[in-house]
Amino acid sequence: MYIRRIAEQTLLDILNGPKVGIILGARQVGKTTLVEHVLAGRKAVFLNFDVEIDKQRFLAAAALPPPDGLSSLGTPQILVVDEAQRLPEAPRIVKGWYDAKLPVKALLLGSSSLNLLDQAAESLTGRNEKLLLPPLVFEESLRSQSWYSEAYTPQILHERFATPLRTFLLQALAFGSYPEVVLSQDKAHLLRNLSSDYLWKDILPTGLVKSPDLIKRLLTLLAHQTAHEVSTQELATQLQMARPTVERYLDLLEQTYVIFRLPSFSTNPRKEIAKGKKVFFWDTGIRNALLNAFSTEEFRPDIGTLWENWVIAEVAKHNLLQGCTSELFFWRSRAQSEVDLVVKTGDEIQAFEIKWRPGRPITRAFTTMYGVAVQRVTSQDFLTSAAWARR
Numbered sequence: 225m226y227i228r229r230i231a232e233q234t235l236l237d238i239l240n241g242p243k244v245g246i247i248l249g250a251r252q253v254g255k256t257t258l259v260e261h262v263l264a265g266r267k268a269v270f271l272n273f274d275v276e277i278d279k280q281r282f283l284a285a286a287a288l289p290p291p292d293g294l295s296s297l298g299t300p301q302i303l304v305v306d307e308a309q310r311l312p313e314a315p316r317i318v319k320g321w322y323d324a325k326l327p328v329k330a331l332l333l334g335s336s337s338l339n340l341l342d343q344a345a346e347s348l349t350g351r352n353e354k355l356l357l358p359p360l361v362f363e364e365s366l367r368s369q370s371w372y373s374e375a376y377t378p379q380i381l382h383e384r385f386a387t388p389l390r391t392f393l394l395q396a397l398a399f400g401s402y403p404e405v406v407l408s409q410d411k412a413h414l415l416r417n418l419s420s421d422y423l424w425k426d427i428l429p430t431g432l433v434k435s436p437d438l439i440k441r442l443l444t445l446l447a448h449q450t451a452h453e454v455s456t457q458e459l460a461t462q463l464q465m466a467r468p469t470v471e472r473y474l475d476l477l478e479q480t481y482v483i484f485r486l487p488s489f490s491t492n493p494r495k496e497i498a499k500g501k502k503v504f505f506w507d508t509g510i511r512n513a514l515l516n517a518f519s520t521e522e523f524r525p526d527i528g529t530l531w532e533n534w535v536i537a538e539v540a541k542h543n544l545l546q547g548c549t550s551e552l553f554f555w556r557s558r559a560q561s562e563v564d565l566v567v568k569t570g571d572e573i574q575a576f577e578i579k580w581r582p583g584r585p586i587t588r589a590f591t592t593m594y595g596v597a598v599q600r601v602t603s604q605d606f607l608t609s610a611a612w613a614r615r
Contacts, residue, residue, distance in 0.1 A: 226261055227367050227403055229254065230545050231357055235262050238331075238353045239302070244318055245331040246348075249357035250481035250506065251425065252418060254403045255333045256306055258357065269300035273310035286317040290324040300328060308332040315347040322351055335425075335480070356548070358481070358541035359507045360401035366392065368406050382608050389607055394520045397530050400509020411509070412518050419443075419513035427476045438463065440514075442473055446483060446503050447514040451532040451564075453500040453556075454485075474503075481506055484540060489553035489566040492593070502554050504533050506540070522580070522603075531580040535601055536565050561589035563598055576601050 235258065238245040247255050260270075271278040282305070285293035297303065308314045318330045366372045371388055372381075381389055399411040408414050420440075427433050445459055456474070460467040477483045485501045505511040508530055512518055517526070524530070536552070543550050555563040555575070565576040575598045577586050586598045 225368065225407055226257065227254075227360065227364055227406070229258050229357075229364060230361065231258060231355055232262055234355050234545070235259065238355060239329060241353055244322055244348055244352045245329070245355065246352050247331060247333045247355045247357060248481075249335065250359070251335040252402050252404060253357050253359050253481075255335070255357050257403065259304055259331060259333065263302060263304070266302055267300050268302040268304055269298050270304045270306065272306040273314070274307045279311055282311070282314070282317070286313075286320075290321050290326055294321065294326050294328055302329045302331065304331045304333065306333045307335065309334040319347040319351065322348075356544040358544050360403055360406060361538060361541050361545070362393075362396065362401075365396060365401050365406050378607075378609060386607075390603075391520075393603065393607065394522060397508055397527075397534050398512055398518050398520045400507035400512070402507060402509065405509055412513070415509045415513035415518075419510050427480060433473065433476065438465070439473065439477070442470070443477070443482070444514050447505070447511045450504060450511055451502060451529045451536075454503045482510065484537075486536070486552055486554050486565075489555040489563075489568070500554075500556070504536055504540070506537055508534050508537065527580050531603065532564055532578045535576075535578045535606070539565065539567065555590055557589055557593075559589070561587045563587065563590045575599065 235245070235247070239262070247259065249255050256270075271282055273279045273282070281297070285296045287293070288296060294300075305314060305318075314332065318332065321328065321330065367374070369388070369392060371385055376384075395411075399405055399415065402414075402418065405411050405414050405418075427439065433439055441463055442459065445462060446454065456467050456470045459465075460470045463470065474483070474485070478485065483503055483505055485503050488500045511533065512530075517524070540552060543552065550567050550569040553566040553568065555566050563575045564578040567574045567576070573594060573596050575590050575594075575596050577598050578601045580603050582600070582602055586600055588598075590596065590598055
């Protein structure tokens with residue numbers, strides 16, 4: 225089953241434009257599936273650089289004059305290079321074909337920005353358009369359910385399908401939103417495989433990580449500290465590693481789209497925490513697999529933390545799909561008043577307190593300082609609003 229993606233329109237815009245397309249995202253988020261769906265019926269050639277024969281075929285074409293090289297590949301209208309980060313010279317070769325004005329559209333797909341973006345920045349400056357593809361957002365995941373119809377408004381869904389909608393939300397928190405996981409009957413098994421070493425497969429060949437076990441131990445610590453400020457010094461002490469090494473590993477995990485970090489929002493460092501960072505997982509299923517915690521009960525002890533990660537990841541995923549038009553932060557004053565998420569879009573600021581169920585009153589400290597009301601996001605608010613239904 226193919227799940228329709230919001231990113232389809234962005235990909236079509238890239239295909240209709242003059243530049244090389246670069247599509248990035250973690251492994252298994254559906255990059256290849258998306259491209260195959262959009263390109264159905266077009267004259268396209270797919271090469272996968274995880275496959276040695278495809279890599280050699282590409283290099284053989286690159287050794288020929290550009291028109292002959294394209295001819296050796298079957299003269300496609302569109303050339304798709306999957307796992308492009310596996311061949312460092314790929315962007316330079318594609319640049320040569322682009323500059324030769326060959327009648328071919330090139331798409332480079334990568335599961336890591338470790339090398340591909342650096343290589344593209346050097347070779348394809350001003351010649352590329354990027355699409356960053358995250359795991360499924362909630363509205364995309366819902367399309368996999370037989371009881372769901374895009375014709376339904378959020379109000380109709382809540383009135384007619386309140387129970388399955390809430391059940392599906394709890395499953396999303398527990399198992400995340402990788403497409404194959406959403407469609408699978410054995411979600412936990414798939415997630416355990418993904419969280420073993422598959423997601424950071426691109427890190428290991430760099431030589432920057434000596435052992436997969438170190439990455440697994442670091443990620444397990446981060447899973448325990450989700451939605452909390454993380455001290456790299458503490459992590460280094462617990463892992464018996466140097467602090468700069470921990471920082472490098474965190475950067476690598478960000479560049480392979482396993483985690484992301486929120487900086488603290490501050491315009492007055494004397495009154496606010498200015499340097500802290502919180503760590504979140506792009507997919508809560510991966511976080512839960514690291515802890516072997518797949519309960520779909522809403523009374524699980526970490527439901528508050530899980531809900532905060534899930535909501536912030538939803539916002540971050542939408543931000544990626546929109547081209548990173550907003551900056552995301554958390555906020556904490558030195559007097560310990562907190563706001564879970566601050567979204568800054570140009571000069572506009574929005575602030576959110578994220579709680580699974582209503583609790584203590586919302587802090588007024590942020591409103592007093594910035595004149596911005598803090599909005600509360602509970603599970604009930606989310607399911608009964610149109611916030612997730614941005615089609």
